[in-house]
Each structure stands twice: as C-alpha cells, then as structure tokens.
Amino acid sequence: MVNLNIDLGAGLKLQNPVMTASGTFGYGREFESLTDLDRLGAIIVKGTTLEPRQGNPYPRMAETPSGMLNAVGLQNKGVDYFIEKIYPEIRHYKSNIIVNVSGAKVSDYVETARRLASLDGIPAIEVNISCPNVKSGGMAFGTTCAGSSEVTEAVRKVWPRHLMVKLSPNVTDITEIARAVEGSGADSVSLVNTFLGMAVDVERQRPFLSTVTGGLSGPCIRPIAIRMVWQVAKAVKIPVVGLGGIMNGRDAMEFILAGASAVQIGTANFVHPDATIRTVEWIEDYCRRHNITDFSTIVGALNR
Amino acid sequence: MNKPLLIEFEVTCVDRSGATARLTLEPVGGVTMPMPAPGQFVNILVEHAHNTFLRRPISVNFAEPGSLMLMVKEAGEGTAVLVNSLPGDRYNILMPLGHGFTLPEKPEKCLLIGGGVGVAPLLYLGECLRQRGVEPVFVLGARNRKELDWQLPDFEKIGKTFVATEDGSLGTKGFVTQCPALDLEADRWYVCGPMPMMKAVAAAARKRNVECEVSLENKMACGLGACLCCVEDTADSGNVCTCTEGPVFNLNRLKW
Ligand SMILES: Cc1cc2nc3c(=O)[nH]c(=O)nc-3n(C[C@H](O)[C@H](O)[C@H](O)COP(=O)(O)OP(=O)(O)OC[C@H]3O[C@@H](n4cnc5c(N)ncnc54)[C@H](O)[C@@H]3O)c2cc1C
Ligand SMILES: Cc1cc2nc3c(=O)[nH]c(=O)nc-3n(C[C@H](O)[C@H](O)[C@H](O)COP(=O)(O)O)c2cc1C
Ligand code: FES
Numbered sequence: 001m002v003n004l005n006i007d008l009g010a011g012l013k014l015q016n017p018v019m020t021a022s023g024t025f026g027y028g029r030e031f032e033s034l035t036d037l038d039r040l041g042a043i044i045v046k047g048t049t050l051e052p053r054q055g056n057p058y059p060r061m062a063e064t065p066s067g068m069l070n071a072v073g074l075q076n077k078g079v080d081y082f083i084e085k086i087y088p089e090i091r092h093y094k095s096n097i098i099v100n101v102s103g104a105k106v107s108d109y110v111e112t113a114r115r116l117a118s119l120d121g122i123p124a125i126e127v128n129i130s131c132p133n134v135k136s137g138g139m140a141f142g143t144t145c146a147g148s149s150e151v152t153e154a155v156r157k158v159w160p161r162h163l164m165v166k167l168s169p170n171v172t173d174i175t176e177i178a179r180a181v182e183g184s185g186a187d188s189v190s191l192v193n194t195f196l197g198m199a200v201d202v203e204r205q206r207p208f209l210s211t212v213t214g215g216l217s218g219p220c221i222r223p224i225a226i227r228m229v230w231q232v233a234k235a236v237k238i239p240v241v242g243l244g245g246i247m248n249g250r251d252a253m254e255f256i257l258a259g260a261s262a263v264q265i266g267t268a269n270f271v272h273p274d275a276t277i278r279t280v281e282w283i284e285d286y287c288r289r290h291n292i293t294d295f296s297t298i299v300g301a302l303n304r
Numbered sequence: 305m306n307k308p309l310l311i312e313f314e315v316t317c318v319d320r321s322g323a324t325a326r327l328t329l330e331p332v333g334g335v336t337m338p339m340p341a342p343g344q345f346v347n348i349l350v351e352h353a354h355n356t357f358l359r360r361p362i363s364v365n366f367a368e369p370g371s372l373m374l375m376v377k378e379a380g381e382g383t384a385v386l387v388n389s390l391p392g393d394r395y396n397i398l399m400p401l402g403h404g405f406t407l408p409e410k411p412e413k414c415l416l417i418g419g420g421v422g423v424a425p426l427l428y429l430g431e432c433l434r435q436r437g438v439e440p441v442f443v444l445g446a447r448n449r450k451e452l453d454w455q456l457p458d459f460e461k462i463g464k465t466f467v468a469t470e471d472g473s474l475g476t477k478g479f480v481t482q483c484p485a486l487d488l489e490a491d492r493w494y495v496c497g498p499m500p501m502m503k504a505v506a507a508a509a510r511k512r513n514v515e516c517e518v519s520l521e522n523k524m525a526c527g528l529g530a531c532l533c534c535v536e537d538t539a540d541s542g543n544v545c546t547c548t549e550g551p552v553f554n555l556n557r558l559k560w
Binding site: 023024025026030031032033034046054055057058059060061062063064065066067068070072075218219267269270271273274 | 307308309310349355356357358359398522523524525526527528529530531532533534535536537542543
C-alpha cells in the first residue's frame with residue numbers, strides 16, 4: 001500500500017498530490033463522464049471575481065508549438081452565483097474544492113474571499129495575482145513584491161483557512177515574490193501561471209488573439225516552470241505547488257522531485273480529459289516501483 | 305443528452321476525392337459507441353502530426369450503431385493527417401459533443417443548406433429527419449462538380465437535392481444563395497458552411513422570416529465547456545461556449 005496523502009498545512013489535506021489547474025477544468029462537472037471526480041487531490045475551479053465578467057472578445061485562443069495561448073480574461077458569473085448556484089452542485093465530490101480568486105482591486109479580492117469564507121466545505125482559496133489577461137489588477141499585483149504582499153495581507157485578514165497564492169512567472173526573480181507572499185501570511189504558493197506570449201497570423205497580417213498578447217501554457221513552458229519551482233522550493237519554508245505543462249505522471253514527478261509538494265494539471269485536460277486520474281495512478285505505480293510507502297518522503301528529493 | 309466519452313476508433317474505410325476524405329470508423333474492442341444527435345461533433349486526437357497539440361473538432365457526417373463517419377477537408381497539418389488516413393489507423397476520439405440541430409416536433413418543410421465541407425453534418429441530419437417522417441430537401445454549394453459529385457448519391461438517397469457550383473459545372477451556376485431552390489416553401493432552414501456563405505444565407509432567412517439554425521466553427525480547445533476559448537457573443541446571454549451551447553445556434557441568438 002502506498003500512502004499518497006499530503007498535508008499542505010492550515011487544514012488543507014489532500015488524498016493525493018494531483019489537483020486541477022484553475023480555468024482548465026471548469027467546475028469539474030464538465031469532466032464527470034471522463035474522470036473520477038472523487039479521486040483527485042483537489043478541484044481548483046475557474047477564476048472567480050466579485051462581479052460577473054464577460055471576458056475578452058473572441059478569438060481568445062491560438063495553438064502554438066506544444067502549447068497554446070489564451071486570452072479568456074476571467075469570464076465567470078461572479079462569486080455570488082458560484083456560492084448560490086454552482087457550489088451546491090459540486091460540493092458532494094470527495095475531492096477538495098478550492099476556489100481561485102481574482103480581482104482588479106485589492107478590495108475585490110478581499111470581498112470575494114470574505115463571501116467564500118461562509119462556505120465551510122471549501123478548505124482553501126487560491127489567490128490569483130498573476131492573470132496576464134486582464135487590463136488592471138491581475139498580473140500587475142503579482143509582478144512586484146509590494147503588490148503581492150498587499151493582496152496577500154489583505155486577504156489573510158478575512159480568509160480563515162488555507163491561503164494559497166498563485167505566482168506569475170513574468171518576473172525577473174520569482175523567489176523574491178515568493179518570499180514576500182510567505183512573509184504576508186500565505187500558507188502555500190502555486191506556480192506558475194501562464195507566460196505572456198504572442199502569435200501572428202501571417203496570412204491576415206494580424207495577431208491571432210483579440211487582445212494581441214495572451215498567456216502561454218502547455219508542455220512548451222514546462223522546463224521553465226520546473227526551474228522556477230526548484231528555485232522557490234529552496235527559497236521558502238511553506239509548501240510549493242508546481243504546475244506548467246504537466247501532461248502525465250512522469251512530468252508531475254519532475255516537479256515533485258524539484259520540490260513541489262503537490263501539482264496541478266491544466267492544459268493537458270484539453271488534450272487528455274482523463275489526464276488527472278491517469279497521473280494519480282502513474283504516481284502510485286511509481287512509488288510502488290521505487291519502494292516508496294509514503295509519498296511525502298519523495299517531495300524535493302533533488303534538494304537534499 | 306449523451307455524456308461525452310473517450311473512445312478508441314479504427315479506420316475501416318477511406319473514400320477520397322482531392323483534398324477531402326470520408327473516413328468510416330469503428331470503436332476498437334467491442335466498445336459501444338454512444339449515438340450522436342445530428343449536428344453534434346467529435347474532438348479527435350491527431351498524434352502523428354508534428355505541430356498539432358490540441359484535438360481537432362469534426363462534425364458527425366453519419367452515424368449508425370457501431371460506426372461513425374467523418375468528412376474531413378485539408379485545412380492544415382492536422383486535417384492533412386486525417387485526410388491521408390489508411391484503413392487500420394487508430395484515433396482517440398472524444399464524443400459526442402455539443403448541442404445539435406433542433407428536430408421539428410411535427411412534420412415540417414425543412415431546407416438543409418450547406419457549402420463546402422459544411423455539407424457534412426447535413427447528411428446525418430437529413431437521415432434523422434427522414435426517420436421522423438420529414439422529407440428533407442438539400443441545397444448544396446461547392447466550387448465545382450469534382451468537389452461534390454462523389455457525395456451526391458448519399459444525399460439523393462435521403463431527399464431531393466439541389467446543387468449550385470461556382471463554376472457552373474454542376475447544377476445552378478453561382479452561390480447557394482443564387483439557387484432557385486431557396487424559394488421553395490419552408491418552415492425551417494438548417495445551415496452549415498463557410499462564414500461568408502452562412503451570413504449570406506442568414507440574411508436571406510431573415511428576409512423570408514423563416515426559422516433558421518446555423519452551425520458555427522469557432523476555434524476550440526477542450527470541446528467540453530471548460531476552457532471558454534470558443535465563445536460566441538449572443539444577443540441574449542453574451543459570451544457562451546460554442547462547444548456546449550452550440551455548435552448549432554438559432555439565428556435569433558446571434559449578433560449577425
Ligand atoms: C464544431 C466544428 C465542426 C467542424 N467540422 C468539420 C468537418 O466536419 N470537416 C472538416 O474538414 N472540418 C471541420 N471543422 C474545421 C476543422 O476543425 C479545422 O479545419 C481544423 O481544426 C484545422 O486543423 P489543422 O491542423 O488541419 O489546421 P491548422 O493548421 O490548425 O489551421 C489551418 C487553417 O484552418 C483554420 N482553422 C483552425 N481551426 C479551425 C476551426 N476550428 N474552424 C475553422 N478554421 C479553423 C486556421 O485558422 C488556419 O487558417 C469543424 C470545426 C468545428 C469547430
Ligand atoms: C484557457 C485557460 C484559462 C485559464 N484560466 C485561469 C484562471 O481563471 N485563473 C488562474 O489562476 N489561472 C488560469 N489559467 C492558468 C492555468 O491555471 C495554469 O496556471 C497554466 O495554464 C499553466 O499550467 P498548464 O501548462 O498545465 O496549463 C488558465 C489557463 C488556460 C489555458
Ligand atoms: S472549446 Fe473549451 S469551452 Fe469550448
């Protein structure tokens with residue numbers, strides 16, 4: 001028997017280290033017939049904001065070598081709709097439900113987190129200070145230590161349970177931001193969000209995305225993401241959640257050995273809708289093959 | 305509605321004409337294929353192309369218990385691999401997806417108007433209508449005779465078929481909108497084809513005040529309503545997913 005449990009602290013206990021990345025798995029139920037929603041470490045739902053958002057105009061997506069650019073722009077129906085209409089339909093899943101929180105102003109993050117705090121069944125929120133697809137706020141907070149700290153401190157005051165902060169890779173030194181967030185009360189950090197990118201339709205001589213630039217995700221970003229996770233894991237004491245281009249268990253294990261206590265699977269869900277559960281099974285088999293009885297002992301093995 | 309499943313299919317037959325091919329596929333290993341509704345599509349993984357990463361959405365051209373047909377036209381690398389498939393090739397397919405055409409409750413006069421590879425979903429729609437006692441009438445547009453004549457017998461088996469070709473090599477010369485068949489009395493139009501063609505037909509439908517549904521081809525990633533990449537801006541609800549609320553939309557919902 002392999003024990004895949006992992007405790008990220010502050011009440012966030014996972015049955016295994018595999019979570020879904022926000023914005024790539026809807027609210028879980030879209031994948032009900034394709035993967036076992038009771039067997040994931042956590043389902044991190046679509047970015048949620050205080051007010052409903054229509055997102056950016058179409059086209060919002062361009063395929064790129066081994067990945068894709070997106071400019072969805074946080075389309076969602078707002079936190080109240082989530083609480084009243086969506087959460088009651090997904091709360092029965094045995095996987096943890098984590099809400100990804102976004103905002104344009106610090107007060108938006110705070111109010112969204114405050115309203116979510118009323119849902120006892122939600123063990124954690126993931127604060128997105130790194131969305132490259134909204135004009136104000138979003139990534140602007142995540143690219144400076146002061147901005148990252150300001151959001152984290154403010155949310156910390158109203159959010160009583162596990163506080164995960166999602167970092168932007170579009171910075172010179174991601175370890176500085178990670179330390180700032182740790183110092184402001186985060187219980188864990190997740191990284192990376194998408195890289196700012198761009199693609200041009202040469203026949204029509206215009207950008208593919210309505211917003212010109214967008215967020216790059218998928219296997220093309222994986223080596224950079226792993227490098228950043230490795231650096232951050234050495235720089236902070238709180239747990240690190242790794243993501244960026246994970247397609248399968250082997251990819252996930254790269255992040256785990258580099259220092260990630262858990263992983264998130266994003267873009268892979270679009271290509272292999274059963275990628276999450278297959279990753280759980282692969283990791284279990286890996287542990288068996290390597291005579292590891294307790295998954296947590298392998299986390300960050302490279303750094304020891 | 306049938307929930308989407310991941311199913312491994314094997315190509316059993318390939319009919320090719322120029323840059324277009326019709327693939328017949330059967331599930332591998334005795335797996336039961338959920339029957340799609342007309343207008344639904346599949347999302348197919350093309351693993352042997354160097355630069356394709358995401359799945360490719362393709363409409364259901366025809367379906368029978370245990371067998372699926374797809375009509376694919378080469379548009380880039382992914383579709384090129386599909387068009388050049390050989391019997392025995394295998395594909396991982398996510399299906400059935402999306403919200404298809406509305407079938408009339410009582411017998412109605414229906415016109416099924418297609419252009420280019422957009423004629424593909426109309427074949428299956430026609431068959432489903434016929435099974436419900438509706439006599440479908442097809443109005444099909446193509447560039448030339450070669451593009452369409454190999455498919456015509458399949459349509460003619462199901463319903464009366466009118467043709468328009470741009471070069472006049474088959475049927476009426478010109479676009480489908482210039483085909484006299486559009487003046488036939490109809491309660492409902494179903495439309496699928498290239499964007500300029502669909503917009504022209506939609507304008508004609510508005511003028512005649514006929515109920516009209518169109519099938520969109522917005523760029524997609526997941527096909528499941530999870531990524532929100534494929535949205536269409538609707539008059540009633542703003543941005544909605546083409547892959548779940550569509551690809552078929554009532555014209556009244558669109559801001560065309
Ligand atoms: C619901 C739906 C049903 C479809 N049904 C069929 C079908 O039955 N038969 C068929 O041949 N094609 C169909 N298509 C279009 C098909 O999915 C695209 O042609 C294909 O994805 C292009 O992939 P590629 O790798 O060959 O080309 P790429 O190299 O990806 O692109 C080549 C060209 O095609 C354009 N393109 C890419 N994706 C799409 C898209 N989704 N829609 C329109 N143009 C696109 C690109 O902008 C580019 O100009 C459908 C699309 C959708 C969304
Ligand atoms: C279509 C799409 C939508 C996304 N939406 C969100 C979001 O709402 N909030 C967020 O924090 N990250 C969002 N992301 C970023 C992913 O959660 C993830 O950080 C990123 O895609 C890198 O991981 P991946 O390569 O495994 O996809 C989105 C990514 C994609 C591709
Ligand atoms: S393609 Fe992902 S939501 Fe439609």
